[in-house]
Amino acid sequence: MLWVFRQLGLKEGRVFNLVNIFAVFLVLVASMIGSAGSLFLKLGADKLKPSISRIISNYSLIFGLFLYGVSTIFYVTSLKMDDLSIIYPITSLSYIWTAMLSMKFLKEEMNIFKWTGIFFIVIGIIFIVN
C-alpha cells in the first residue's frame, strides 16, 4: 500500500504529500477505533468484579481491549509514514469521538466546556496538519 502511494507520489513529484495524507487518514481511523474501545471498556468496567472467571467472561472488557489493540496497529503504521510530532497531536481527535459516543450510548451530557474543548482541539489539529 505504502509502495503504491510512493510510486504515485514519485510520478507527480510530490512523494511526501500523498504519504502524509494517508498517514493522517490512518491515525484518524486509529482514533475512532480507540474511542469505540474506550466505550466498551467503560461498559465492561461497570460490570468489573475481582474474579478471574468474571473478567474472562466480561465480553465488553475483552472487546474493548481488542479494539485498543487494533487501534495500536493502525497508529504504529501511521507513525511509520510521518513525524511523531504531527501524528501524536492528531490522536487528540479521540476526545471528540469519545464525547460523541458517550453522549449517544452512555447518555452522558454535553456542556459548554466540552463543546469549547472540541472546538479548540479541531482548530489545533488544523494548524498542525497544515
Add this chain to the structure above:
Amino acid sequence: MKTTKKIIFLMFVCTLFTSLGQVFLKLASKNFKFDIFKLITNHWLIIGLFLYVIGAIMLIFSLKLGELSIVYPMVSLSFIWVTVLSYYYLNESISLNKVLGMSFIVVGISSIGFKRRKGV
C-alpha cells in the same frame, strides 16, 4: 489538598511515561511488520508498549481518585513532552504552526475536563 498534590504528581509521571512510550513506538515503527517473529523481537515496540501501559494504569488511577478538571489539563502535558522529545531525539522540527496547534489542543483538552459548579 493533599490528594490533589498526589494526583498532580502522579499525572506528571504518567505523562512522562506516555510520551517516552510514544518516542519508542516511533522508533519501533521503522521495523513494524505483520510478522510475529519480527513483532516479538522488536524491542523498541515492547519498551514502548510497556511504558504506554504503565502510563495508562496511572491515568486510570488518577481518573478514579482525582477530579477531571485537574487530570485532563495534566493529560495535555504529554502533547508538549512529545513535541520536545521528538525535537531532541527524533530530529523533528518545531514550527510556529505546531506550537500554535499544540496550544489550542492543550486548551481544548483542559476545557473538556471542566464542569459547571452549580449544576453538578
